[in-house]
Amino acid sequence: MQKSPLFVRSLGYLALISLNFADARVARSEDGPKYGPNAQAFSLGQQKAYFEKGAGPDFFRLLPFYSHQDTGSACSLAALTTLLNAVQSMNLKRSVNASTKNFTPQEMRKNLLSADYVARMSGKALQALKVKQSLGISISEFRDVVEKTLVKADLTAEKPDVKLVEFKKVEGPHRAQEKAQFLSDLKKNESSGGDFIILNFLQGILTGDPEGMIGHVAMVAAYHEKTDSVLILDPDGQYYEPYWAPAQKVFEAITDARADRKSPGYLVVTVK
Numbered sequence: 207m208q209k210s211p212l213f214v215r216s217l218g219y220l221a222l223i224s225l226n227f228a229d230a231r232v233a234r235s236e237d238g239p240k241y242g243p244n245a246q247a248f249s250l251g252q253q254k255a256y257f258e259k260g261a262g263p264d265f266f267r268l269l270p271f272y273s274h275q276d277t278g279s280a281c282s283l284a285a286l287t288t289l290l291n292a293v294q295s296m297n298l299k300r301s302v303n304a305s306t307k308n309f310t311p312q313e314m315r316k317n318l319l320s321a322d323y324v325a326r327m328s329g330k331a332l333q334a335l336k337v338k339q340s341l342g343i344s345i346s347e348f349r350d351v352v353e354k355t356l357v358k359a360d361l362t363a364e365k366p367d368v369k370l371v372e373f374k375k376v377e378g379p380h381r382a383q384e385k386a387q388f389l390s391d392l393k394k395n396e397s398s399g400g401d402f403i404i405l406n407f408l409q410g411i412l413t414g415d416p417e418g419m420i421g422h423v424a425m426v427a428a429y430h431e432k433t434d435s436v437l438i439l440d441p442d443g444q445y446y447e448p449y450w451a452p453a454q455k456v457f458e459a460i461t462d463a464r465a466d467r468k469s470p471g472y473l474v475v476t477v478k
């Protein structure tokens with residue numbers, strides 16, 4: 207399929223000037239592979255090894271609510287939709303019943319989200335400019351959106367804990383400790399159903415698509431310790447399905463300074 211030179215997709219934080227960046231992107235060969243060496247489509251089989259010992263609780267909680275972004279800047283909103291539906295299904299405050307609706311981006315825009323965030327998720331730079339914003343969102347700002355939306359949706363018995371784990375913008379010896387923290391969080395998250403990880407990352411590092419070298423937001427569905435790989439629920443459904451990626455590459459993708467205009471990082475959301 208022919209991609210428009212101004213085609214903008216899957217961005218977590220796109221400044222207005224990024225339209226120029228998108229312009230400059232190198233179009234991938236139409237005949238090239240869908241995924242590079244750092245991503246394996248979920249449908250291609252690694253899950254067989256993952257399921258040998260049974261999947262973690264997040265996988266079953268999140269997969270039924272996997273959401274695609276509906277605009278070029280709404281990846282974080284898609285992840286938020288998945289998160290809210292997953293938390294709602296946990297019946298932490300009240301049990302779902304026949305009248306309980308699933309959350310959808312359309313209804314959330316109308317009834318749950320701030321005008322500011324809605325404009326930033328619109329995919330339309332001028333609409334974002336009207337509220338003095340640019341398209342997309344930084345992970346630190348998204349932390350606040352996740353917390354406020356979970357509270358407003360009133361799905362938990364206790365106030366949700368939304369922790370931002372930030373990385374230094376520059377490379378250095380601190381990366382070893384940061385990676386150890388990330389792996390520790392992945393392992394803990396994999397074993398517990400009461401917490402979830404939301405990544406902010408440079409999509410192209412994982413997919414191999416030069417057009418994807420921009421910030422992106424997605425939930426972690428699983429961590430397979432045996433193969434040291436992470437199942438990413440990439441909301442860029444126009445092009446991708448969930449895929450496995452080596453934890454080392456995921457770490458590189460989330461620490462890359464280009465992933466976030468402020469400072470790169472990820473969220474650990476704990477609900478009770």
Ligand SMILES: [Ca+2]
Pocket residue numbers: 264394395396397398399400401402403
């Ligand atoms: Ca978990």
